[in-house]
Amino acid sequence: MSPELQQVGREEFVLNMGPHHPATHGVLRFVLHTDGEIMRRAVPEVGYLHRGLEKLAEAHTYAAYVPFTDRINYLESMFCNQVWSMAVERLLGLQVPRRAEYLRVIACELNRIANHCIALGSIAMDVGAYTPFVYLLREREAINDLLEALCGNRLTYHYVRIGGVAHDVDEGWQGKVRAYLDHLEPILDELHSLVGGNEILVRRLGGVAVICASDAVGWGLVGPNLRASGVDWDLRRDRPYSVYPELSFEVPVGRGEQGQVGDCYDRWTVRVAEMRQSVRLLRQALERLPAGDILAKVPRSIKPPAGEVYQPVEGARGELGLYLVSDGSPKPSRAKWRSSSFAALSIVEHLSRGLMIADLVALIASLDPIAPEVDR
Amino acid sequence: MGALASYLRAIGRTVLSVGDGLAVTFSYLLRAPVTLQYPDRMRVPVIELLPERSRGMLEVDLDLCTGCAACDRACPIDCIALEVVKHAERGRLIQRFDIDLGKCMFCGLCTEACPTGAIRHSHEFEGGTGDVRALVVPFVDAPRQPAKAKQEPPPAPKPLGSILRARMPGPWDRPRPPARPEGGEHAG
């Protein structure tokens, strides 16, 4: 072989995936260094959706920033609302009425199911099955209808407020949620026949892009991605907040049913199992919903005393944290969001060594990152 | 031999599980469809299907507005342009009340702040327009006196959306696309 040809053999091919690519879930870009179909590394490039939401917090009052939190992650707005409200409540030392706490749990768990519908649908779609995505969107539409009736909007809820929630529910709405839950459980079984147990999906996900427990912890993965690697950690149970200690639920972890613990298929099964647990939580919360106020007595102008808090909650993608600093003025002095998608993306480069390009798509989909949440 | 057997078993599993999936898919031939053919084949307009709390485009009933500017102060992104001037003879006058619906994020903070319920969310959402300036909706034509805080008798509420429809050209004013021949229509 001539020296030039040997040189060619050692060069790597640089391929751009994104920023507009159907498999990158929003405006995300990956720079792939490949050797044929095998990747040497895939480097995520983020920042295309940066809207300066942290800086914006410094320009708005505490109450006026709540609708902005809706935009941090359009698939789990309820959790973003909740984190912000809980952080401010802690700064203020405010006690939230119990009815409001239960309504928060109901709204958040519905949001979690809706989020997982999209997550599972896009995993299936990215490995080549389009139909389940449409079926799952249909389920999510039903939740959107429920949440629209509850808070007035389908995605940007602006429902959880500082000190409680914005609107109360009536018996009719609760009945609709119960009817929906009865409808959803058989659908989850149907999802397994439709795609979850499908040999093609199993082969595309099983044993692919395995994240071992120490890697998962080391790279700061949270939520379903962490639990799929066999780490039994859920803030709702291990750092209890709201009324979760009063409700019983299990924390599903990955068991390596179709390959190894921490593979893409585990990230699929953990999410399906979490949807079942959310259904369980919702039933209990609807059952026990106490009477009472939905909003605590909140001062007209919110001026928390100077101080700082870090408030995490278990969002649909795992720990969603907010570090909030108050200087005693009506506007926050600093807000820092800790988002799960950003952590999920940071492990991609490490895992992509030696992966096939097609498996990278499965890996990204199974990590379920959301571009606006990465960049904020 | 072992490799061949497991290969064949995998093919068997594939055929069976694809059959499982297709059984679900075909079962949908027997279920009622859930899709609606928006916008031209709706039996009931979407707007009538929306829940009561639905936060659509804003409108202002100036027969109720006192010009207190609470909505203006509450809005996080300044999409309300409200000007109240002092006139030598006529006292306070609302000179301008524009809402930039292109900027609005439909959060509802302004409607919650309004003491009289003058500013409210209609259920209108079909505001698509070819010109972004058309989304700035003026609600005041000529300077007018603000309403009194307590009115006797209180004016009857106007139908939701009627003020906005009168002020803003929208799809409601455009000719409907010609109806397609009937047949093959699903639920909705």
Ligand code: SF4
């Ligand atoms: S809905 Fe929100 S963004 Fe729109 S005008 Fe009212 S306060 Fe401003």
Ligand code: SF4
């Ligand atoms: S719409 Fe309501 S809040 Fe705004 S100026 Fe008029 S009365 Fe005041």
